[in-house]
Structure formats: C-alpha cells, structure tokens
Amino acid sequence: MRSDVDTHRRKLLLSAGAVLGVGAMTVAARAAEKAPPGAAFHEVAEDPTKELGRAVLSDGGYGLRSQFETEVKTIFPNPSPITSWSFTPLASQIGNLTPSGLHFERHHGGVPTIDPAKHELIVHGHVGVAKKFTMADLKAMPSVTRKHFIECSGNTLTEWKKPTAKNVQVTHGLLSTSEWTGVLFSTLAREVGLKPDAQWVLGEGADAAVMTRSVPLEKMLTDGMIVYGQNGEAIRPEQGYPLRLVLPGYEGNTHIKWLRRLQVSDRPFMTKEETSKYTDLMPDGRAKLFTLQMAPKSVITFPSGDMMLPRPGAYEIRGIAWSGHGRVKSVEVSADGGRSWRPANIENTPEPMCTVRFSCPWIWDGAGATLQSRCTDETGAAQPTRDELVKVVGLNSVYHYNAIQSWAVASDGGVTNVHA
Amino acid sequence: MRSDVDTHRRKLLLSAGAVLGVGAMTVAARAAEKAPPGAAFHEVAEDPTKELGRAVLSDGGYGLRSQFETEVKTIFPNPSPITSWSFTPLASQIGNLTPSGLHFERHHGGVPTIDPAKHELIVHGHVGVAKKFTMADLKAMPSVTRKHFIECSGNTLTEWKKPTAKNVQVTHGLLSTSEWTGVLFSTLAREVGLKPDAQWVLGEGADAAVMTRSVPLEKMLTDGMIVYGQNGEAIRPEQGYPLRLVLPGYEGNTHIKWLRRLQVSDRPFMTKEETSKYTDLMPDGRAKLFTLQMAPKSVITFPSGDMMLPRPGAYEIRGIAWSGHGRVKSVEVSADGGRSWRPANIENTPEPMCTVRFSCPWIWDGAGATLQSRCTDETGAAQPTRDELVKVVGLNSVYHYNAIQSWAVASDGGVTNVHA
Numbered sequence: 001m002r003s004d005v006d007t008h009r010r011k012l013l014l015s016a017g018a019v020l021g022v023g024a025m026t027v028a029a030r031a032a033e034k035a036p037p038g039a040a041f042h043e044v045a046e047d048p049t050k051e052l053g054r055a056v057l058s059d060g061g062y063g064l065r066s067q068f069e070t071e072v073k074t075i076f077p078n079p080s081p082i083t084s085w086s087f088t089p090l091a092s093q094i095g096n097l098t099p100s101g102l103h104f105e106r107h108h109g110g111v112p113t114i115d116p117a118k119h120e121l122i123v124h125g126h127v128g129v130a131k132k133f134t135m136a137d138l139k140a141m142p143s144v145t146r147k148h149f150i151e152c153s154g155n156t157l158t159e160w161k162k163p164t165a166k167n168v169q170v171t172h173g174l175l176s177t178s179e180w181t182g183v184l185f186s187t188l189a190r191e192v193g194l195k196p197d198a199q200w201v202l203g204e205g206a207d208a209a210v211m212t213r214s215v216p217l218e219k220m221l222t223d224g225m226i227v228y229g230q231n232g233e234a235i236r237p238e239q240g241y242p243l244r245l246v247l248p249g250y251e252g253n254t255h256i257k258w259l260r261r262l263q264v265s266d267r268p269f270m271t272k273e274e275t276s277k278y279t280d281l282m283p284d285g286r287a288k289l290f291t292l293q294m295a296p297k298s299v300i301t302f303p304s305g306d307m308m309l310p311r312p313g314a315y316e317i318r319g320i321a322w323s324g325h326g327r328v329k330s331v332e333v334s335a336d337g338g339r340s341w342r343p344a345n346i347e348n349t350p351e352p353m354c355t356v357r358f359s360c361p362w363i364w365d366g367a368g369a370t371l372q373s374r375c376t377d378e379t380g381a382a383q384p385t386r387d388e389l390v391k392v393v394g395l396n397s398v399y400h401y402n403a404i405q406s407w408a409v410a411s412d413g414g415v416t417n418v419h420a
Numbered sequence: 421m422r423s424d425v426d427t428h429r430r431k432l433l434l435s436a437g438a439v440l441g442v443g444a445m446t447v448a449a450r451a452a453e454k455a456p457p458g459a460a461f462h463e464v465a466e467d468p469t470k471e472l473g474r475a476v477l478s479d480g481g482y483g484l485r486s487q488f489e490t491e492v493k494t495i496f497p498n499p500s501p502i503t504s505w506s507f508t509p510l511a512s513q514i515g516n517l518t519p520s521g522l523h524f525e526r527h528h529g530g531v532p533t534i535d536p537a538k539h540e541l542i543v544h545g546h547v548g549v550a551k552k553f554t555m556a557d558l559k560a561m562p563s564v565t566r567k568h569f570i571e572c573s574g575n576t577l578t579e580w581k582k583p584t585a586k587n588v589q590v591t592h593g594l595l596s597t598s599e600w601t602g603v604l605f606s607t608l609a610r611e612v613g614l615k616p617d618a619q620w621v622l623g624e625g626a627d628a629a630v631m632t633r634s635v636p637l638e639k640m641l642t643d644g645m646i647v648y649g650q651n652g653e654a655i656r657p658e659q660g661y662p663l664r665l666v667l668p669g670y671e672g673n674t675h676i677k678w679l680r681r682l683q684v685s686d687r688p689f690m691t692k693e694e695t696s697k698y699t700d701l702m703p704d705g706r707a708k709l710f711t712l713q714m715a716p717k718s719v720i721t722f723p724s725g726d727m728m729l730p731r732p733g734a735y736e737i738r739g740i741a742w743s744g745h746g747r748v749k750s751v752e753v754s755a756d757g758g759r760s761w762r763p764a765n766i767e768n769t770p771e772p773m774c775t776v777r778f779s780c781p782w783i784w785d786g787a788g789a790t791l792q793s794r795c796t797d798e799t800g801a802a803q804p805t806r807d808e809l810v811k812v813v814g815l816n817s818v819y820h821y822n823a824i825q826s827w828a829v830a831s832d833g834g835v836t837n838v839h840a
Contacts, residue, residue, distance in 0.1 A: 038484075042533040045533065056527070069654045073477060073483075110472045144767055145767050232518050236485060236486070258468070348566070
C-alpha cells in the first residue's frame with residue numbers, strides 16, 4: 001500500500017507543480033522530492049534562535065502544514081484512476097476534528113469543479129411555491145454551525161468475515177469529523193411551504209453520478225442542513241463544493257454532495273442507490289431499505305494494526321467513539337479481549353452525532369494482549385461484539401458493520417487486526 | 421492594500437512553485453496565474469453531470485481548497501520582508517473556526533523550521549526534579565482537546581484615536597479560533613513536582629526572538645496547555661510547530677510558540693516583552709504590567725468596512741463575539757448607533773474562552789445607519805463604548821482596545837469605519 005501511496009504522491013506533486021510551478025526547474029524538482037503534499041520545504045537551521053525565520057505571508061497568505069507531517073489519505077485495495085474512495089489516516093489524527101485536507105472521500109462520478117457564481121439549488125415538488133436559491137441567497141439566510149461526523153455506511157466492511165485490513169486507516173478511515181455551517185432545511189421549508197402530504201425529500205447532486213437519495217421529511221426538518229462551510233471556510237471540493245446536504249448521524253451516502261436539487265414528495269423515490277445499493281441483505285434473503293442511522297461505534301487508534309510497541313511499560317491507549325443516535329455517553333476499554341472493562345476518559349465535550357476522543361492508561365507487561373473499546377450512547381445503545389452483530393444481521397450485508405474492533409499485541413510488540 | 425496582497429501572492433506562487441514545481445513550465449506558469457494560494461486550478465465542465473470528475477487522491481492525498489476561494493491573510497500597513505504580523509480575513513470566515521491556513525500571524529523573529537524529532541521541552545526551576553520531554557514523551561501523556569480563541573492584545577490598536585483601518589480584517593483580524601490538543605500544564609507539574617514557593621512560570625520560544633513571558637502559576641495550573649495539535653493535525657509552523665503554550669483567554673503574546681522551556685519561579689521574570697512592551701500606559705504616565713486577560717469584545721463582520729450593500733432590503737447581520745473571562749452570555753446589535761439594542765442569535769454552542777458566531781435580521785430602509793454589536797460574558801462584564809473605555813484607560817496605551825465597533829452604512833450602501 002505504501003508504494004501505491006508513493007506513486008500517487010508523485011502524481012500529485014506533478015499536478016500541484018503544474019498548478020503552482022514557476023521559477024527555476026532544478027530547485028523546484030529538488031524541493032518537490034523533499035516536501036509531502038500540503039507542505040513546503042524549508043532548510044532547518046542548526047540553531048533557530050540564531051537565524052531570522054520566515055516572514056509573515058511567506059506562505060502567500062494561505063498557510064501550509066509542516067514538511068515533517070507526512071500523513072495522507074490512502075486508497076484500498078487497488079488504486080486506479082477511477083477508484084472512488086480514500087481513507088482518513090485516523091492513527092495520526094490529533095484531537096477531534098479531521099483536517100479538511102484529510103477528510104475521507106467517497107464519490108461515484110469523480111469530483112466536479114463547480115463555479116459557485118453559477119450554482120443554484122432548486123427546491124420543488126410537494127411545496128407551496130417552488131424556488132431557486134443562488135449561493136448568495138443561501139448565505140444571506142440564517143445559519144447554524146455544528147460539529148458532526150460523517151461515516152460511510154461501508155466503513156469497516158472489510159471485517160465481516162475475517163480480519164482483512166491491516167490498519168485502522170483502512171478498517172475505520174471512512175469516518176471524518178468537521179464543523180459544518182449552513183442553512184437548516186427547516187428554514188428553506190418556511191420559504192417554499194410544504195404541502196400536507198409531504199413525507200420524503202430527494203436530494204440530487206450535480207456530479208457525473210447525479211447522485212440521488214430519498215430522506216424522510218421528518219429528519220430533514222429535525223436537523224437537516226444545507227451546508228456551504230466546513231472548518232471555517234468554504235466546503236472543500238471533495239466534500240461537495242459549493243453545497244452539500246448534511247444529515248447528522250445518517251449514513252454518509254445520504255449527505256448529497258454538489259447539491260443542486262431537493263424534491264419534496266409523498267413517498268421515497270426508490271433510486272438506484274437505495275434499492276440496488278445501500279440496502280442491508282438479511283440472512284433470509286430479504287433486504288432492509290433505508291437503514292439510515294449509524295449505530296454506536298468506536299475504535300482504538302493507538303495502539304492499532306501495523307504498529308510496533310517498542311517495549312513493555314506505560315502507554316496511553318487512544319481512540320475515537322461516535323453514534324448516529326446522539327451524544328456518546330461512555331466508552332470502555334478492555335486489554336484482555338473483552339473479559340474485563342475499564343471506563344475511558346473522554347477528552348473533549350461530547351456533542352450530538354459527533355465523535356469524541358477517548359483515552360485510557362495501560363501498563364503493558366510484555367505478554368500478549370487483546371485491546372478493545374466499546375461505545376455506549378445517550379439512548380443506551382451499546383456497540384455489539386462481532387458475534388452479537390452477526391447473530392442479528394447475518395453475513396450477507398456489506399453495510400453498517402459496527403462491531404467491537406480487536407487489536408492483538410504480540411509479545412514482540414507487533415499489533416495486528418484479529419477477531420477476538 | 422489589494423496590490424500589496426497581489427505582490428505577496430505573486431511572491432508566494434514563486435516560492436510554492438519552487439517547492440512543488442515540476443513538469444512543463446508553460447502549463448505551470450499559466451495555471452499559477454489562475455489559482456489562488458492553497459488551491460489548484462481545474463477546468464470547469466460545461467455540464468458536470470456529463471463528464472467524469474477528478475479521482476480520489478488527485479490532490480495527492482492532502483486536499484486543497486476550491487480555486488474559487490481567494491481570501492488570504494493580509495499585511496497592514498506596509499508589507500516588507502520583516503513585517504511581523506498578518507491578519508485573518510474575518511469577513512469571509514464561515515462558521516466559528518479559523519481555517520489553519522488563515523490563522524493570524526504575529527512573530528518577533530520570523531517562523532523557524534524545527535525538526536520535531538530533535539525538539540525538547542525543558543521544565544526546571546522551582547521544581548522537585550527538572551525534566552526534559554521529547555515530543556514523543558508529550559504525545560504519550562494524557563491530553564485534552566479544547567476550542568479557544570487567541571487574540572493579540574494589539575488587535576484593534578488602529579482605532580484608539582480615530583477610525584483608521586478600512587475593513588474588519590485589519591481592525592479585528594489579529595483574532596483566530598482553533599481546536600487545540602495537548603497536555604495540561606497541571607499534568608507536567610505532577611511529573612516534575614512544584615516547590616512550595618513556586619508562583620510564576622516563564623515560557624521560552626525557540627525562535628530567533630527567543631520570546632519569553634512570565635505567567636502566573638495559578639493560570640498555568642488552571643487551564644494552561646502545552647499544545648501540539650491544531651484542528652485535527654499537528655500545529656502549523658506559523659503557530660509554533662511543533663509545540664506552543666496556550667493560555668485560554670490570555671493575550672496572544674503569552675501563548676509562547678516553538679515552546680522549548682518552562683522555568684518555575686517565585687516571581688515574574690520581568691522580560692523585555694512584559695516591561696518595555698505589552699504593558700498598558702495609563703493617563704498618569706504609569707504603566708500597568710501583566711494585564712493578561714482579554715476583555716469581552718465583538719465585531720460585526722457583515723456588513724463591515726469597505727463593503728457595498730447593493731440595495732435596501734432584508735439582510736442578516738453577522739459577527740463574532742468572545743471574552744477572555746469565560747463563555748459569551750449574550751450579544752446585542754444596534755442599527756442606530758447604540759440608541760436601541762436587539763438581542764442577536766448565537767449560532768453555535770458557547771464554550772469557555774471561545775468565539776461565538778452571532779446573527780441578527782435587519783431591514784435596511786436605504787437611509788444612513790450605524791451598526792454596532794455589544795458582547796456580555798458569563799461574568800457579567802460587558803463591552804464598553806469607546807468613550808467609556810477611553811475615560812478609564814486614556815489614550816496612551818496601544819493594547820487591549822475592546823470598545824464597541826461602529827460601521828456606518830451610507831444611503832448609497834457603502835460601509836465605512838466610524839466612531840459613533
């Protein structure tokens with residue numbers, strides 16, 4: 001996988017160079033070899049207190065990350081020009097937000113480039129008066145700012161039958177958290193008026209997939225957001241620039257990106273993505289439709305798969321927990337494969353349908369150990385073991401795997417993905 | 421000012437090109453003309469639903485912002501290679517976080533490039549056992565994630581005597597908000613032990629200024645943080661990579677960047693930056709030392725200076741409010757220069773020593789109007805008028821200007837900075 005990433009990094013440098021590159025070619029080529037994506041290379045002074053540093057705006061007025069920070073989104077299993085998902089490097093995430101540049105990607109027709117001056121949102125169907133909204137219209141309306149995770153319902157799909165993916169970036173990296181800003185759908189609904197029979201809303205994207213999903217009107221009115229801001233600036237291109245639907249706690253696919261149309265109806269639209277895809281095939285051969293809410297889930301990010309603990313001693317186990325039902329209430333950690341559990345510390349204030357960071361001190365005695373975490377949310381719902389999950393939903397579905405994740409620490413310190 | 425920014429942007433493109441640039445020079449030069457800093461240029465499809473978009477990782481694994489987003493930090497009044505502050509474009513900020521790339525800068529010896537593998541924090545002085553901590557040591561310790569603003573105490577210093585700066589980026593842009601992650605000083609204090617006479621702590625930076633400030637031990641133990649994370653990733657170079665002190669609600673200069681040393685003492689160190697600078701000269705000629713806590717403050721960012729309202733009608737007044745004492749309790753807005761006030765909506769959940777976004781609907785009838793906002797915090801402290809502020813502290817000081825800001829809307833829709 002590393003070599004795939006390297007190949008892609010090289011390609012990226014080529015394209016970034018094509019965008020930004022001017023000046024002496026030899027210097028450019030040499031520096032490009034040294035800096036990871038999103039960074040610029042600078043010489044390290046022997047003693048930084050003896051040498052004037054870079055001036056303000058030496059980054060051109062929009063700062064970059066340090067050249068020593070190298071984490072990137074990655075592809076699994078096979079990178080290709082039409083690969084359609086990339087994973088957030090959860091193991092290196094610090095704090096509780098995902099840097100916008102490392103937000104996971106999942107798209108079905110690639111990332112379009114859309115001019116916001118020409119973009120419009122049409123709201124029509126079972127409404128009083130159909131209306132078009134420009135970006136300027138939407139930005140002039142009352143807005144809210146809320147922090148929520150988005151998780152692809154296919155997150156962790158590699159783990160149903162056997163422990164497949166090596167590290168937490170691939171097992172759980174279709175999960176990211178941002179501060180979103182936009183207009184509540186309820187505000188738009190007041191503008192257009194809803195007919196008495198209105199029950200569902202179709203969201204449609206302006207990408208090459210023309211992605212469409214049906215959402216219950218009740219959800220749209222409760223906390224559905226038409227979002228143009230992410231982490232303090234405009235939403236990023238991969239996340240739907242200039243406009244996306246955010247449905248807190250719902251599966252990622254329903255958060256329609258490049259949103260251009262909302263059609264209100266008395267019934268769901270039964271689009272391809274909610275009939276042939278994004279349904280849960282049960283053991284009896286029938287498929288559940290519209291299983292939209294993401295269940296409580298958590299994962300330990302340190303130590304996690306593919307890491308090596310250098311020696312026995314004191315460690316701070318760290319991880320992420322979340323639930324589509326509401327706030328995370330508690331997280332427990334086990335170092336013995338689920339036989340005993342200890343409460344973890346929650347490192348930030350829990351918010352509804354938002355991740356929390358958790359931690360738990362652990363003394364590794366050098367013997368084999370199996371690390372697990374378990375999330376319980378404010379509705380009382382708790383994360384199941386894999387056996388409990390499979391007992392209920394079987395093994396036919398690829399979506400909504402939220403079982404407890406196990407990482408085995410071997411006596412040599414190596415950490416691997418296992419089914420405990 | 422625009423031309424200064426353009427000059428700097430051009431320089432930046434040169435330096436970014438020097439870092440990333442490879443490939444055909446003509447393409448590179450052409451594309452560089454088209455994309456702002458932090459973005460890559462892509463052709464806009466006539467119909468994005470008819471053309472496959474970009475694949476995942478086409479950004480090299482670390483995403484960029486849209487080419488249509490052009491806001492940058494700016495310099496005032498005179499850009500030069502040794503200019504030492506840059507301002508956050510508050511008028512275009514969406515939501516409540518500052519994008520890391522647009523966080524204001526204020527440094528005294530330039531931005532050093534520091535290898536985190538070699539960086540250490542020494543804690544010594546009136547302690548039980550002096551200790552050195554590597555970055556790995558610090559990252560292995562229990563951590564917290566908290567959202568706080570940082571405001572330079574020189575923010576708004578242009579406005580003491582007359583309305584000088586044209587727009588909100590320059591009047592109030594030495595203010596930014598991030599989610600910070602790191603170790604509480606109280607955790608480090610348990611590691612080293614404090615002597616009974618310990619009362620102050622010196623923080624020292626590894627930059628060419630060797631910036632030093634003294635902080636009361638009580639503040640350090642209450643909520644002082646040794647921070648390595650900002651908005652989900654490593655702290656940015658301009659913000660102190662790999663380590664900075666964060667003192668929630670204290671003036672920005674005390675949040676020592678590139679932190680390498682903490683010395684515990686029984687008295688303040690009376691460094692240059694807390695005696696000749698960062699003191700408040702009173703009307704009687706005496707100077708107040710250690711006026712560290714930032715007072716309640718707010719500013720309307722829309723409409724604000726240098727903007728033009730296209731026509732009379734309904735507008736959503738928007739702004740930012742904050743206090744170094746605790747949570748923002750309420751914000752009021754006036755459209756008649758302070759004669760009458762209306763409560764504003766708070767658009768996100770208030771957190772201690774953190775900004776909030778506020779908004780307030782306003783019908784502009786086309787006549788001249790003077791817009792103001794007023795912040796009250798949970799301690800009951802309220803933002804003063806300029807007259808009230810000057811009556812108490814006079815006009816000798818450059819620091820800690822927190823008076824109510826007035827923007828005049830003329831009958832042609834033009835918005836200017838005024839003293840009401």
